[in-house]
Amino acid sequence: MNRLDPKDYVVFFIYFLIVAFYGYYVYRQKKKDKENSKDFFLAKDSLTWWAIGASLIASNISAEQFIGMSGSGFSMGLAIATYEWMAAATLLIVAVFFIPVYLKNKIYTMPQFLSQRYNGTVAMIMAIFWLLLYVVVNLTSILYLGALAINSISGIHTTTCMYLLAIFAIIITLGGMKVIGYTDVIQVFFLILGGLATTYLALDLVATHFGSSGVLKGLHLVKEKAGDHFHMIFKKENAHYMDLPGLTVLIGGMWIVNLNYWGCNQYITQRALGADLKTARDGILFAAFLKLLMPVIVVLPGIAAFVLYKEGFGDFSTAMSKSGELNPDSAYPVLLNLLPVGLKGLSFAALTAAIVASLAGKVNSIATIFTLDVYNKVINKDAQEASMVVIGRITVVAAMIIAIIIAPQLGIDKKGGFQFIQEYTGFVSPGIFAMFILGFFWKKTSSNAALFATIGGFALSVIFKALPRLADLSWLSGLGFSKQVMQRDGTMLYEIPFLDRMGFVFLICVVMMYVISLIDARRGVRVQGLEIDKTMFRTTTGFAVGAILVCGILVALYTLYW
Numbered sequence: 001m002n003r004l005d006p007k008d009y010v011v012f013f014i015y016f017l018i019v020a021f022y023g024y025y026v027y028r029q030k031k032k033d034k035e036n037s038k039d040f041f042l043a044k045d046s047l048t049w050w051a052i053g054a055s056l057i058a059s060n061i062s063a064e065q066f067i068g069m070s071g072s073g074f075s076m077g078l079a080i081a082t083y084e085w086m087a088a089a090t091l092l093i094v095a096v097f098f099i100p101v102y103l104k105n106k107i108y109t110m111p112q113f114l115s116q117r118y119n120g121t122v123a124m125i126m127a128i129f130w131l132l133l134y135v136v137v138n139l140t141s142i143l144y145l146g147a148l149a150i151n152s153i154s155g156i157h158t159t160t161c162m163y164l165l166a167i168f169a170i171i172i173t174l175g176g177m178k179v180i181g182y183t184d185v186i187q188v189f190f191l192i193l194g195g196l197a198t199t200y201l202a203l204d205l206v207a208t209h210f211g212s213s214g215v216l217k218g219l220h221l222v223k224e225k226a227g228d229h230f231h232m233i234f235k236k237e238n239a240h241y242m243d244l245p246g247l248t249v250l251i252g253g254m255w256i257v258n259l260n261y262w263g264c265n266q267y268i269t270q271r272a273l274g275a276d277l278k279t280a281r282d283g284i285l286f287a288a289f290l291k292l293l294m295p296v297i298v299v300l301p302g303i304a305a306f307v308l309y310k311e312g313f314g315d316f317s318t319a320m321s322k323s324g325e326l327n328p329d330s331a332y333p334v335l336l337n338l339l340p341v342g343l344k345g346l347s348f349a350a351l352t353a354a355i356v357a358s359l360a361g362k363v364n365s366i367a368t369i370f371t372l373d374v375y376n377k378v379i380n381k382d383a384q385e386a387s388m389v390v391i392g393r394i395t396v397v398a399a400m401i402i403a404i405i406i407a408p409q410l411g412i413d414k415k416g417g418f419q420f421i422q423e424y425t426g427f428v429s430p431g432i433f434a435m436f437i438l439g440f441f442w443k444k445t446s447s448n449a450a451l452f453a454t455i456g457g458f459a460l461s462v463i464f465k466a467l468p469r470l471a472d473l474s475w476l477s478g479l480g481f482s483k484q485v486m487q488r489d490g491t492m493l494y495e496i497p498f499l500d501r502m503g504f505v506f507l508i509c510v511v512m513m514y515v516i517s518l519i520d521a522r523r524g525v526r527v528q529g530l531e532i533d534k535t536m537f538r539t540t541t542g543f544a545v546g547a548i549l550v551c552g553i554l555v556a557l558y559t560l561y562w
Contacts, residue, residue, distance in 0.1 A: 003155040008345030015190055015349035020171070023183045027175040040176040040389045041368040042108055042274030047181045052283025055271045056091075057290045058184035059361030061191060061354045063145040065298045071329035073302025074309070076240040077229030078561055081295035082249040083257075085554055088291040090258035092547045095284040098263040099272055100536035101440055103280065108273050110266045111373040117439045117530055118447040120377075125454055127373040129428070130266060134366050135399050136406065137425065138267070142362060143400075144407035146355035152333035153348055162407065165352075166400045169359035173367075173396045176389075180360050181271065187353035188290070194350020195297030197343050202304035202335050209313055218304070225307045232561045241483055245497035250558070253499030256506050257426070260433040267365040278540065285546045292553055305331035314338075359400075367395040426498060427465075430506035431457015438513055443529045446520035449513035457509050464501045468493040 004012070047055070072080035107113045110130065115123035147161035154161075172183055203218030210221050223230055233249065234241045248254060262268055272280035309316045309331075319334045336347050371392045376383050383391070435453040438445040467473065473494040477483065485495045496504070520527070539547070 004153070004345060004348060005341040007341045008348060011342055011345030012349050012352070015346075015353070016168075019183050019186050019353075022186060023172055023175055023179050026179050026182045040392055041364070041372065042177055042270060046178045047271070047275055047279070047283070049275075049279050049282035050286060051181045051185055052271050052275060052280060053286030053290065054188040055181045055184035055357075055361070056268060056284065056287040057294075058187045058191065058354070058357035059267065059271070060087075060358070061294065061298070062142050062358035063149045063351070063355050064141065065294070066195075066351055066354060067145060067149050067329050067332050069298045070302035070305070070332035070335075071327075072243075073229075073299035074306045074328040074331040075302075076243065077226070077231065077303055077306075078295065078299060079232050079234055079240070079244050079249075081299045082232060082244065082254060084291050084294040084298075085557060086249065086254050087258050087262060088288040088550055089554055090255070090262050091284050091288040091291065092550060093259065094263040094269075095281045095288075095543070096537055096539060096547075098440070099269075099280050099284065100277055101530060101532060102269065102273055103277050104532070104536055105530050108270075109369055109372050110264060110269070111369060113439070114435075114450070115373075117445075117528055118435075118450045119528070122435075122447055122450045122454065123373065124377070125451075126432075127369055129454075130369055131366060131374070133425065133428070134267065134362060134369075135402055136410075139359070139362050139366065139399060139403040140407040140410060142355060142358045143403050144410070146351075146359070149333060149351055149355070150348070152330070153336050153344075153351070159408075162404055165355055165359060166404055168352075168356050169363060170396060170400055172356065172360045173364050174393050177270070177274065177364060180357075180364055184357050184361075187357040190346070190353040191350045191357075192290075192293070192297065194347040194353075197350075198332070198335055198339065198347045199296055199301050199304075201339055201343070202301040202308075205313065205338065206304050206307050209308065209311060219300075222300075222304050222307050225310070226303055229303045229306060230561050232558055236483060242485060242495065242497045245481075245483075245500055248497065248499045248503065253502040253506075256430055256433050256502050257499070259437075260429040261425075264432055264436040266369055267362055270365055270368060271361075277536075281539065281543050285543055285550070288550050289546070292550065292557075301335055302328070302331045305335055363396050363399050366399045367392040370395045426502055427461040428458050430461065430502045431455075431509050434506055434509035434513060438510065438517075440530070440532075442517075444517050444521055444527060445513060446517045446525055446527050448520055448525070449516040452512055452516055453509045456512065457505055460505045460508055461501065464496060464505060468495045 069080055069083070101107075102113065105113075105116060107116065111123040111127035114126055143162055143165060146165055147158045150156065150161045150165070151158045156164075172180055200215055203215045203222065204213065205218070206221050206225075207213050207215070207218035212218075212221070234244050234246055236246065245252075272283060275283065305316070308314075316334065319330065319337075336344060336351075339347055371388050375391050376388060380387070431453040434457065435450045439450065473496065476496065477494055481496055481500050483495060483497065485493060517527075
C-alpha cells in the first residue's frame with residue numbers, strides 16, 4: 001500500500017523534530033560569536049572528526065543510491081557495490097595526499113585552487129561550469145528523484161514532495177555549514193538505522209518464503225538462489241559489462257570517477273576544508289569505514305528483491321512492473337511498502353534524511369562557489385563579511401527555486417537517476433581530474449595546459465561517445481575495450497564502455513597537458529606553484545592502522561566475491 005499509517009507519521013515527525021531542534025540548538029550556539037563567511041560556508045574549526053565523516057556520507061548518499069543502486073543490485077547484483085567500496089579506498093588517498101595540499105595552501109573552494117595554481121580565467125570558467133552542473137544536474141536530480149521515491153512510499157503528490165524537501169533542506173542550509181555538519185550526524189543515524197531495517201525485512205522475507213527464518217538464513221538463501229548476483233568483476237559476455245567493464249573497476253576508470261568526486265569536488269571536500277589536518281583525516285577515515293557498510297543498505301535489499309521477484313513472492317511481479325515493463329528501480333520502494341507499521345516510518349525517515357542531507361550539502365556548495373568565487377571576485381570585490389553571508393543565503397533559496405522549476409522538465413526519471421548523474425558528470429570528470437592531479441604534483445603544469453584539460457577534456461569525451469558511429473572499433477574488442485551492442489535503431493556497433501572512455505580521455509589529457517606545459521616552459525610562460533613539502537603527507541599511527549584495516553577488508557571482500 002502506497003501510503004503511511006498515522007503511526008508511521010509519528011515516527012517520521014519524531015525524526016523531524018529531533019533534527020529541527022538540534023539544528024536550532026547548534027545555530028543558537030553559533031550565533032553567540034560574530035558570524036563571518038568562513039564560519040557560514042565552512043564551519044571553520046567547528047566540526048569534529050565524527051561530524052565531518054558523517055556529513056561526508058550524508059551528503060553522498062541520497063535517492064539515487066537508495067533507489068538507483070538498489071535497482072542496479074536487482075538487475076546486476078553486488079558488482080554495483082564497487083562504487084561504494086572503491087570509494088573507501090579513494091577516501092584514504094584523498095586524506096593522505098589531497099587534503100594536506102588544500103589545507104597547507106589555505107584553499108577553501110575548488111575555483112580558488114585553480115586561481116592560485118593556474119589563473120583567474122581557468123578559475124572563473126570552472127566556477128561557472130560547476131554552478132551550472134550542480135544546479136542543472138545534481139541538485140535537480142537529487143530533488144526530483146527524492147520526490148519520486150517519497151511519492152512511491154507515502155502517496156503524497158510528487159510536486160508537493162519537492163516543495164517539502166526543498167523547504168526542509170533550506171531551513172537546515174540557512175544555518176550554515178556547522179548546522180549542516182552536526183545535523184548530518186543525526187541524518188546518518190536515521191539513514192543507517194532505517195536502511196538496516198529494510199535490509200533486515202528483505203532478508204527475513206526471503207527466509208520466510210522458503211520456510212525458514214532469520215537474517216543469516218535469508219542471506220544464505222539469497223546467495224544460493226542468486227549466485228550470479230555475487231560477482232564483483234564481470235566477464236565480457238556479461239550483459240552488464242558495458243556498465244562495469246571487468247578489471248576497469250579496480251585498475252581503470254573507476255579511480256577517475258572516485259578521485260574526481262571525493263578529491264576535486266566542492267560538494268565533498270568542503271566538509272574537511274574548515275578543519276585542521278588531523279581532524280580532517282580522521283573524519284575522512286571514519287567516512288571510509290561507513291562506506292564499507294553502504295552496500296549492505298543500498299545493494300543487498302535489491303538482490304533480495306530479485307530473489308523474491310523470481311520466486312513470484314506476493315504481488316512483487318505486479319509492483320515491480322511499470323506500464324507492463326519490469327522496472328528495477330522499483331525494488332526499494334516495493335520493499336519499503338512491505339514494512340510493518342512503525343518500521344516503515346523509520347525507513348521513510350531514513351530516505352528523507354538521505355535526500356535532505358544531500359540537498360543541503362549541494363545547495364551550500366552552490367552558495368559557497370557563487371559568493372566567494374563569483375560575487376566577491378567580480379560583482380562586489382569589497383563585500384563585507386555580513387553581506388556575503390546574506391548573499392549566500394539568498395543564493396541557497398534561488399538555487400532551490402530554479403531546481404524546483406526545471407527538475408520536472410529534464411526527464412530524469414526516464415533516464416534513471418544514477419545513470420543521469422554519471423553520464424553528465426562523466427563528460428568532464430577526466431579533464432578536471434587531470435587538471436587537478438598535475439596541478440598538485442607537477443610544478444611545471446601551465447595554465448594553458450589546464451585550459452586544454454577543461455575544454456579539450458569535454459570535447460574528447462563527446463568524440464569518444466560518438467566514435468562508434470564514425471569508425472569501426474571491432475579491433476578494440478580483442479583488447480577488452482569494446483563490445484558489440486544493439487542500438488535503438490536495431491544496428492550493431494562496437495561501443496567503448498563508459499568507464500574505459502573516461503580512462504582514455506584522462507590519459508590523453510595528461511599527455512597533452514605535459515606537452516603543452518613543456519612548450520610553455522620553453523616560451524618562458526610563468527607558472528604559479530603551490531606550497532608543498534613531503535612532511536605534509538605523513539600520517540598518525542592511528543590513521544595508518546585504520547587505513548590498513550580498511551584496505552584489508554576491501555581485499556577480503558573482493559577475494560570472496562571476485
